[in-house]
Amino acid sequence: MxxxxxxxxxxxxxxxxxxxxxxxxxxxxxxxxxxxxxxxxxxxxxxxxxxxxxxxxxxxxxxxxxxxxxxxxxxxxIGFMFQRDTLLPWATVTSNIAVGCELSGMPKEQHAARVAELIALVRLTGYENHYPGALSGGMRQRVSLARLLAYDxxxxxxxxxxxxxxxxxxxxxxxxxxxxxxxxxxxxxxxxxxxxxxxxxxxxxxxxxxxxxxxxxxxxxxxxxxxxxxxxxxxxxxxxxxxxxxxxxxxxx
Ligand SMILES: Nc1ncnc2c1ncn2[C@@H]1O[C@H](COP(=O)(O)OP(=O)(O)O)[C@@H](O)[C@H]1O
Ligand SMILES: [Mg+2]
The missing domain is CATH 3.40.50.300 (P-loop containing nucleotide triphosphate hydrolases)
Known part of the structure; x- marks a missing residue:
């Protein structure tokens, strides 16, 4: 390398x-x-x-x-990911990941497709509308990882x-x-x-x-x-x- x-x-x-x-x-x-x-x-x-x-x-x-x-x-x-997730507790998995798209400057009309792609990538299909409080620690870190990837x-x-x-x-x-x-x-x-x-x-x-x-x-x-x-x-x-x-x-x- x-x-x-x-x-x-x-x-x-x-x-x-x-x-x-x-x-x-x-x-x-x-x-x-x-x-x-x-x-x-x-x-x-x-x-x-x-x-x-x-x-x-x-x-x-x-x-x-x-x-x-x-x-x-x-x-x-530069993107950051921490031990404790820093997800928005009042926002769904989808909305939390979309924050990363927003911060990346991606045009709004592309967010939905990108978020869907990332949810599949981190294997959270079916949890799109769940709130962080309803997820396990591992699943919350998957959401954090997806948000980080969305920020790109x-x-x-x-x-x-x-x-x-x-x-x-x-x-x-x-x-x-x-x-x-x-x-x-x-x-x-x-x-x-x-x-x-x-x-x-x-x-x-x-x-x-x-x-x-x-x-x-x-x-x-x-x-x-x-x-x-x-x-x-x-x-x-x-x-x-x-x-x-x-x-x-x-x-x-
Ligand atoms: N804001 C701060 N004010 C004073 N001391 C700090 C501050 N942040 C970290 N430290 C001290 O600096 C050292 C390194 O901390 P940290 O980087 O958190 O260690 P690690 O992540 O390796 O466990 C520790 O002794 C910690 O107490
Ligand atoms: Mg430390």
Whole structure:
């Protein structure tokens, strides 16, 4: 993937809150077009902070975020997905997904067709008129994913998107995400504290130290695409990489 143009370049970012120990210290990272990067690290190491800085929600004390314009000249669009869904509780599945179309600037008359397509893609057919409160956690995250796809960002920032789901649903959602991503290949930064999830999904796994968050290691994935994250878990190389990352997290302690 290193031959692909760079979509995002994080250069020597340091973030501080007040006079405390920095939350992030001199962190640099490049993400290529279409690359799926996972970031793992202990709780409080600055993963969410890093995503906020990348999206422009939070200023860095020093360093730069570079988002090179594409050949067509447009600036990359950034979309966010969180652990807790941020759906509108008073709006149906259809209306919630249409918010993404609205934000993308898509002409109104195209919304209905696009929303229908996305509902089928995330396997929510039959739930078009349900409200978020009537859906399971996994289904709500499917709606959030559909809304994100409707917004059509170039870079997906995903902050522990399946972290609140039970183990089985989390595995299913990981597989769903890969199925959808493999068809569109946008850049993803996927934050998780689940090492197995990171290794199963990503092209590259970045390991962060405890606060102040620094980059400890970066591992290129050994696994071909398309892949089935469920069957990968039985592969000896999968277990070996998970162990390596565990030991890096322990060393960083
Ligand atoms: N707005 C804030 N004000 C002060 N400290 C903060 C703020 N946001 C995050 N922090 C601190 O910065 C560190 C990194 O937080 P965060 O990025 O949320 O970690 P992670 O997502 O890796 O669990 C933590 O120690 C947290 O308490
Ligand atoms: Mg976090």
């Amino acid at each position: 290193t031959h692909a143009p760079v979509t995002l370049s994080v250069e020597n970012i340091t973030v501080t809150f007040g006079n405390d120990v920095p939350a992030i210290l001199d962190l640099s990272l490049q993400v290529a077009e279409g690359e799926f990067v996972a970031i793992v690290g202990p709780s409080g190491c600055g993963k969410s902070t890093l995503l906020k800085v990348i999206s422009g929600l939070l200023p860095a004390r020093s360093g730069h975020i570079r988002l090179p314009a594409s050949e067509a000249g447009h600036k990359p669009k 960002p170039d870079i997906f920032l995903m902050d522990e998107p399946f972290g609140a789901l039970d183990y089985q649903t989390k595995i299913v959602m990981g597989r769903e995400l890969l199925r959808i991503w493999e068809a569109s290949r946008r850049s993803i930064i996927f934050v998780t504290h689940d090492i197995e999830e990171a290794v199963a999904l990503a092209d590259r796994v970045i390991v962060m130290s405890p606060r102040p968050g620094r980059l400890v290691a970066s591992h290129e994935s050994l696994f071909e695409r398309p892949r089935d994250p469920r069957s990968l878990r039985g592969d000896a190389r999968f277990g070996a990489l998970v162990q390596t990352i565990w030991s890096e997290l322990a060393i960083a302690d």
